[in-house]
Amino acid sequence: MAKTYNHVNEMPINRPKIVKPSISTEFLAAKVDEINSQYHDYNKLHLAVDKTGQLLQINFTNDEEVEGPLTDWLNMEQVGTYLENYQRMFCLDPNHIDHFFDISEATAILPIDWLRPTRKRPKGIANALIYMRQAYQGIIPRRKPISVRLNRTEIDLFDIIDGNSTYIAAKQIGIKSIPIILSECD
Structure with a gap:
């Protein structure tokens, strides 16, 4: 909680800290779909969510339908960063x-x-x-x-x-x- 002061009597008022909303699972799933449409090799990415719903793992499926993990369990921001970097390195934009x-x-x-x-x-x-x-x-x-x-x-x-x-x-x-x-x- 962040402390602010009431100017009338200078007593601290406890207010909740404003936190930037985290990336949603839907946003990350859409990013995976975008990558899969731009990545033209054999592997396809997909997300796995842990039992708590707090951590995600990026998995891949190869052309022989064998699934394997690409990352450890990560929070949503880490997954977002990983996917951005993955897309930058491996995806081809057909418009260029x-x-x-x-x-x-x-x-x-x-x-x-x-x-x-x-x-x-x-x-x-x-x-x-x-x-x-x-x-x-x-x-x-x-x-x-x-x-x-x-x-x-x-x-x-x-x-x-x-x-x-x-x-x-x-x-x-x-x-x-x-x-x-x-x-x-x-």
């Missing part, structure tokens, strides 16, 4: 295509739905996700724009000449528009 691609080389930026892949290689797609993450984090140079040509049968569609795996990785990340280089060769 300039973090993924070197846009200066592009001839245009097209909606991703206008592109059609011409091949799919599982290993290439897995590598493309790694390269997209590293480019986003500045570990490697940004990716080159996708090389495309006009589709011969469908108007306003383009076939991918080079960058099929990058295109598929970009779709998985949630990127809506992608830089392209229009090629005139067959």
Whole structure:
């Protein structure tokens, strides 16, 4: 209790301290959902609450549905800080295509739905996700724009000449528009 004084007779009046409300479990659950939508690897995060309802633990589930703890039991503020840092380090924001691609080389930026892949290689797609993450984090140079040509049968569609795996990785990340280089060769 904080002590304040009544100016009339200078007697202390005990008033409760105003405390900043703590982060809610709903806010933290929403943050976990946001991270899971932005984190495009295999692990998915979720929260566990202890029996008292005071402490939380961040757990993950991998692609084989094996669950494990990512943290010890923490208070809500600690969980909030952990999630902010986790998101900053591991999540990819699909709205910042300039973090993924070197846009200066592009001839245009097209909606991703206008592109059609011409091949799919599982290993290439897995590598493309790694390269997209590293480019986003500045570990490697940004990716080159996708090389495309006009589709011969469908108007306003383009076939991918080079960058099929990058295109598929970009779709998985949630990127809506992608830089392209229009090629005139067959």
